[in-house]
Amino acid sequence: MGKLIDEQGKRTDGRGPYDLRPYKLEVGMLKNADGSAYIEMGKNKIVAAVYGPKEVHPRHLVLPDRMLVKCRYHMSPFSVEERKTPAPSRREIEISKVIREALEASILVDEFPRTALDVFVEVLESDGGSRGASITAASLALANAGIPMKDMVAACAVGKVDGQLVLDLNDVEDKEGEVDMPVAYMPNLDEITLLQMDGKLTVEEFKAALNLALKGCIQLYEAQKKALYDHYFNSPKE
Amino acid sequence: MRGKKYAVPGDLIAEGKSLAPGANAYKLGNGVYSMAVGIVEIAGNRAGVVPLEGKYVPRQDDIVVGIVIDYNAIAWTVDINSIFYGSIFVRDLVRRGSREKLAISNVLNVGDVVAAKILSFSVNRDPLLSLRGPGLGRITEGEIIRISPRSVPRLLDRRERLYKLIEDATGCKLIIGMNGLIVVSGTPDGVLLAAKALKLVESEPRYDALVKAVRNALNVGEGKVGEADR
Numbered sequence: 001m002g003k004l005i006d007e008q009g010k011r012t013d014g015r016g017p018y019d020l021r022p023y024k025l026e027v028g029m030l031k032n033a034d035g036s037a038y039i040e041m042g043k044n045k046i047v048a049a050v051y052g053p054k055e056v057h058p059r060h061l062v063l064p065d066r067m068l069v070k071c072r073y074h075m076s077p078f079s080v081e082e083r084k085t086p087a088p089s090r091r092e093i094e095i096s097k098v099i100r101e102a103l104e105a106s107i108l109v110d111e112f113p114r115t116a117l118d119v120f121v122e123v124l125e126s127d128g129g130s131r132g133a134s135i136t137a138a139s140l141a142l143a144n145a146g147i148p149m150k151d152m153v154a155a156c157a158v159g160k161v162d163g164q165l166v167l168d169l170n171d172v173e174d175k176e177g178e179v180d181m182p183v184a185y186m187p188n189l190d191e192i193t194l195l196q197m198d199g200k201l202t203v204e205e206f207k208a209a210l211n212l213a214l215k216g217c218i219q220l221y222e223a224q225k226k227a228l229y230d231h232y233f234n235s236p237k238e
Numbered sequence: 239m240r241g242k243k244y245a246v247p248g249d250l251i252a253e254g255k256s257l258a259p260g261a262n263a264y265k266l267g268n269g270v271y272s273m274a275v276g277i278v279e280i281a282g283n284r285a286g287v288v289p290l291e292g293k294y295v296p297r298q299d300d301i302v303v304g305i306v307i308d309y310n311a312i313a314w315t316v317d318i319n320s321i322f323y324g325s326i327f328v329r330d331l332v333r334r335g336s337r338e339k340l341a342i343s344n345v346l347n348v349g350d351v352v353a354a355k356i357l358s359f360s361v362n363r364d365p366l367l368s369l370r371g372p373g374l375g376r377i378t379e380g381e382i383i384r385i386s387p388r389s390v391p392r393l394l395d396r397r398e399r400l401y402k403l404i405e406d407a408t409g410c411k412l413i414i415g416m417n418g419l420i421v422v423s424g425t426p427d428g429v430l431l432a433a434k435a436l437k438l439v440e441s442e443p444r445y446d447a448l449v450k451a452v453r454n455a456l457n458v459g460e461g462k463v464g465e466a467d468r
Contacts, residue, residue: 053293053321055321106247113361113362114322114361115321115322143275144275145291146274146289147292151247152248189266225246225248225249228246232290
């Protein structure tokens with residue numbers, strides 16, 4: 001192959017190997033939800049909405065000691081090149097689960113026992129690395145809903161393309177590359193809340209990849225904070 | 239803007255060995271960190287955050303406005319725009335002995351709006367409400383206006399007493415629920431004006447700017463009491 005990274009070390013979309021795609025974050029653009037956020041990351045366009053805390057329905061799902069967190073990741077039929085059926089696929093169910101677990105680690109679930117929290121993630125346009133972008137947006141929506149949380153969760157992917165480690169895979173790199181490894185991270189607590197990997201890396205490569213991913217997460221984390229400051233206090237931090 | 243500090247989740251709000259975390263904050267090592275978007279409040283050795291978002295969490299002795307959504311032989315269930323439904327015991331309103339003669343739905347029915355006080359609440363038990371007390375009970379007239387529960391303290395703030403300002407300028411009566419439901423009764427024009435002022439209260443977290451905006455919207459100058467004395 002050898003066409004995903006050219007002679008100058010540029011990627012298919014002109015980025016260097018350690019660059020994130022251009023991103024844009026927005027908070028609170030949905031009026032009817034308790035909290036909402038929007039992210040554009042490369043060609044990804046994702047909306048996240050949060051409802052709750054609220055009474056649990058159906059009643060038998062109530063957890064006596066903690067909040068019940070429910071998450072639904074969904075790709076719109078028009079989010080990909082060929083129409084996708086709107087029914088949740090195996091992949092979407094899995095991603096819903098990992099997003100929920102990545103976010104749950106940051107939420108103080110025992111603050112509101114016997115309540116439910118609904119997180120909806122809708123992918124309007126997808127371009128690889130959508131689970132990372134979804135977590136980044138959903139975490140922002142949680143903050144917008146006033147859910148008590150220890151830290152914001154930021155997420156992005158690293159991968160290996162043409163034998164080289166790269167940050168934030170796009171669609172082509174995701175499909176043609178050798179490795180895809182999404183990571184979600186809470187920088188303040190220095191905790192990783194999601195780590196998945198497709199493909200093979202040596203131990204050294206893995207360590208380097210993880211470091212690279214964390215650097216990307218920290219960049220997104222700062223962007224999340226900036227988005228919140230812009231929305232609430234409309235002045236830059238400090 | 240100066241002097242006030244803002245925080246978003248994960249922000250370090252204060253540092254020191256002897257500091258204790260206040261509301262919406264937690265301690266990690268020597269630092270106290272925020273758990274919510276809000277305004278930092280440091281009192282004594284406690285550092286906390288006053289949140290700008292979030293649902294109403296019941297507190298004992300708060301007055302709330304709710305809508306009855308269900309009832310049975312023991313209690314009415316009331317939607318108080320919170321994380322839990324409240325309940326009013328039938329025995330709070332109906333005297334023992336008179337129970338057979340009176341249908342419970344004649345006292346309070348589904349859809350009725352009530353002003354109630356929170357008798358008791360903990361996260362492990364749904365809030366218990368009472369209608370006994372001055373100004374409490376079934377509300378028969380007015381319009382319900384919903385604002386964010388986090389903005390109600392601004393309305394009740396003692397400094398400018400904005401609720402009084404709105405009442406005086408519009409000639410309306412306000413029943414303010416800490417849960418963000420406000421019943422406004424008066425002339426149609428007055429209600430519209432009051433609704434506009436209440437929306438301002440919701441959208442402007444900076445108190446000084448808010449007072450100015452509300453005075454502007456109501457056409458009330460500094461210190462001048464509106465048309466209430468007509």
